[in-house]
Amino acid sequence: METKQRIEELCRAYTSLTKEDIAQIVIKFEMLQNIADLAQANVFIDCPKRNGKTMIVVAEAVPTTIDSLYKTSVVGKEIFEPYEPAVFRAYRSGKPTMAHRALTHEGKHVKQNVTTICNQSGKTIGLLILEQEITLQVKRENELAILSETTEEFYRTFWDFITKEQAIPDIIEEALILLREDGCILYANNFAIGLIEGYGQLKLKNYMNSRIHECLPFIDISDYKHDAFVQREIHYLEKVFILRAICLKKKGDKGDRILLAFRDVTDLRNKERQLMVKSAVIKEIHHRVKNNLQTVGSLLRLQMRRGVSEEAKQSYQESLNRITSIATVHEVLSYSGIERVNMDEIIHKIAKTVIHNLPHSECRIQLELETEPLSLHSDQAVSLALILTELLQNCLKHAFKGRATGQISVGLYLLDQQIHLFVRDNGIGMQETEKADQLGLEIVKNLTQYDLSGVFEWKLWGGGGTVASVTFPFRQEEIL
Template sequence: MSLNDSKLHAASLGPGDTEWLHLLMGDWQIIADTAHADIVLWLPDEKNLPDSEHLSAMRAPAFPRHFTSAGQVRPSTVHTVFYRDMVDQEMGEKLLEVVQQVWRHQKTEYLDDTETSDELILRTGVLPLVRHGRTIAVLTIHTELFGLRRPPRIETVYKTVAEDLIQMVKRGAWPEFSASVGTSRGNPRVSDGLLTLDSEGIVNFASPNVSSIYKRLGFSGELEGKQLVEITRNLMSQDETADETLPLVLSGRMPWRGEIKVRNTSVTFRAIPLRQETSLGEERYGAILLCRDVSELRRRELELMTKDATIREIHHRVKNNLQTVSALLRLQSRRMKTGEAKQGLEQAMRRVATIAMVHEALSQGLTQNVDFDELIQRQFHLAAELASPGQHIRTELNGTFGELPSQFATPLALVINEIVANAVEHGLDGETGTVTLTALQSLTAQNERQLTVTICDDGCGMVKYPIEEAGTSAYRENKGREGLGMQIVRTLVASELNGSIRWEPRQPRGTAVTIRAHLTTN
C-alpha cells in the first residue's frame, strides 16, 4: 500500500525521509514473510507535540505524545493476526508507553501485547526508524504467541533473515536508494524461493522451492555449500546469453535484479546484500537472494506480443487492400462518361481511403486506440482538397480529439469527411472560403466521456433554421432532398457514435454542424 501524503506532511519529515519510507513500504513484504509477522508503520502526529519540541523536531529526536498508523502489511507465508485494517487506528496505552521510550532511546523493545488485537496475545517488537541520527517513525512487528516448541530449520533461517533486515532498516541502511526498481512482471517473492549466501557467494541455505527451480534448470545436486555463480554458469549453454551484471546478482554483491533462461525455463533473481555497521562503515557479510520461476509468465507475454504483432499485420493488410480498392475506383471513374457516375465513384473512393487511414494508424500502435489528432490533421485538409479540386479552401483545426477507440475512430473519420466535403461542395459552392473544425472533450452528468465536434464554413448557408437529430429520428425517410453522404452521416452518428447531430445557420453567413458523440464502450 502507499503512504498518505497528508500523514507524511504532518510528520514533518526531513530531506529524503519520504522517499525512503516509500521504498521501505515497497519492500517490507519481505520482512513480513520471513518474520511471519504483521507490520504496522506509525508516524508522529506533530499537532500533539509540545511547542518546544515542535520547533526542534528537525534538529533532534522529538518526544511525540501521539502516533497515527500510516501503513500495514500482512504476511503471505502464514495467517495474519489482524483481521481488521490497522491504518488510522489508535495506539493502546501500554504500546504507546513503549513506543515513546523507543523513540527517545532509539533501541528496539519487545512486549506481550494484549491491547492491539481483540482475540490474540501478541509478541510485539517496537522498532525505531532512524535516519541521520533522527527517529522519523516506528515499526511495530506483531507475531502470535505460541507454546514452547522446536521450530523447523526453515523457520529459524527465515527469522534470522528477518532480523538481519530489521537491523538494517532500523539504521536506515535498507532499502537502498541505489537498488534498481524492476518494472517487468514476475519479480520474485519470499514464497517463490529464498537463498542465503555468505560474503563469497556460497549458498548457506536454499528453500525447497529454490531446489525445485534448479532441478527444472537441470541441477539435481545439493545447492548448499556451493557457489551459486558457478552452478548457474555451468547450467547455461554457450548459445544462451545472460546479462553481464548477473554474476554480481548471483553472488549478492549488488542490490540488483537479473534473469536467466536455460532451455525453456526462465528464472528471475533479486539480490539483497546484508550489511553490518563496523568501524569502517557498512560492511557486507552476506546476502539474501530471492528467485522465481517465470517460465509460464514469459510464455504468456510472448503470446501477447505475437498476437499484437498479428493484429497490427492484419490492420496493415486491410489498409493495403482498401488502398487497392480505392485505386481501382479511381481507375474506373476515369472511364466514366457521365459526370454523375464519375462523381459517385470519386466519393466512394474518398470514403474507402478514409477507412484505410484509420487502419494505417492502428497498424502502427500496440493498442486498439487511434491518435485521432494525428490522423485528422491529414484527413481534414485532404477531404477539403478532394471535394473541390482547384478551388482555394482554407482549413483551421482547433482543440484536440485525443486517443479514440477504433470503434469510434472509423465512423467519426467518415462523418467528418462527409460533412467537410458537403461544406466545400454546397456551402462554399465554388467560392473561396474557410472550413473550421473544432473538437472538445468533456464529461456528462453521468461521468461519461463526450466528444463535441463542430464543423463550420463561411459560405452561402445550407439551412434557414436549426435542425437536430438523434436516435431513431436520424433514420427518417429520404425524400430526395439530400445525397447519400448525409444519409451516411445521420446513420453513423446515431448508431455508431451514440450521439446527435445539429445543423444551424452561422452568423454572419455560413453553416455550423455540431456532432455530440458518447465515447462510452459497452
C-alpha cells in the same frame, strides 16, 4: 578597472590593510577567474575587518562553464565565524583548511578549501576561498546511510523469520537463498529447494554449506560478489527467471550476507511473445485492409479517367473519399500495432485529402483545424472518419455556391465527459430541403446514433454559415 576600484574601496572602508596590502589583494584577484574556471568552483577573497571579529568579501569569480553557487553577488557581504568556521580557523592559524563542508545561506552543501594570502612580512591579509557544490554527493551519502540501515534491519527481520517463523518464507512465491560472502548456502526456502533439486547435482540433505554455483549452475560469481544490489534476467533450459541479489550488512559480522530472490517469469515472457505475435498479425491485417481499399480506390479513379458524366463523377468522388477515409484509419493502425488510433492525426489527414480532391473549378478553401490528441478504438475511429468525410463533402457541395473563397473549421475536443466533433463553414448555409435529401447526412445520423451512441446537430451559424456537430460519450481509456 571598475572591479579593482571596488576592491580598493571595500578594503579602505572596512579593513586596516595598507596600500601595499591592498595592491597584493588586487594581484591575487587578477588570477581569480582562471582559478574558478580551472577548478569549476566559485572563488572568493575575504579580508578581516577592523573589528577583528568578522570578514568582508572583497572579490569573487564565478566559473564560466557551470552555474554559480549563488543567485546574486556576495561582494561586500559581511562574514561571521559561526557560519564560516573554516575561514576564521585558517586566518588565526595561518594554515590552509581543506575539504571543509559547509551549508550556504541558500541551502546548498559546499566543500570549502581555504588558503591564506600573506604580505611580504608574512602577515595574513586575506583568505582565498574555493567553494564547490556537493549537494548531490551529500544526498547520495545520506541515501547510502539509510540503505545501510534498511538492509541491516531487513537482515535482522529476515533472520527472525527463518529462525522463529520458518513457514513465512516458505509461502512466499519466490525462491529465497541466503549466502555467506563466499557463496555458501546458509538457508533456502521451499521454492529454492525445488530449484536446487531440479537443476543442481546435489541431494536435498547436503545442500547446506554448499556453494551456490554447484547447486544452481546458472548463478555467476558476480551475483554474490558485490556490496550493493544486482538484478538480471536468466534464461536457462527454456525457463526464465528474474534474479535479485542484495547485500545484507550487519554490525558485528565478519562478512556480509547475500540474499538471492528468484521469480519464475517463464509464463509471463511466453505471454509477452504471444502478444507480440498478435500485434504483428493485427498490423498485417490492417495493412492488407488498407491495401485492398486503396486498390478499390484506384479502380474508381481509373473508371473516372475513362470518362463518366459530371453527375456520376461527383458520386464517384464521394465514394472515393469514403474509401480513402476508412483506408486512412487502417493505415495508422497498421503501424501502431494496437486497436486504438489517434484521431488528431486521422482528422488532419482526412480533412486535407477531401479539400485537395475538390475540383479546381470550385472556390478556394481555407482550412482551420482545432483538435486535441484523443484516442479511439478502431471501430469508433472508422465511424468518426466517415462522419467527418460526409460533413466536409456537404460543406464543399452546398456552402460556397457562387463564391471564390471559403473557410472551413474542423474541431475535436473533450468536454464534460463527451467527445465533440464539429465542422463549421462561413458559407451561404444549407437549405432544409437540401438537408433532408442528402444521403451523406443520413449516413452521418446513422453512424452517430447506432455506432457511437451519440447526437448529431445541424444549425446555421454566424452570418449564414453552417455548423454540424457530433457529440458522443467517451470511456476513460479512450483518452490518449
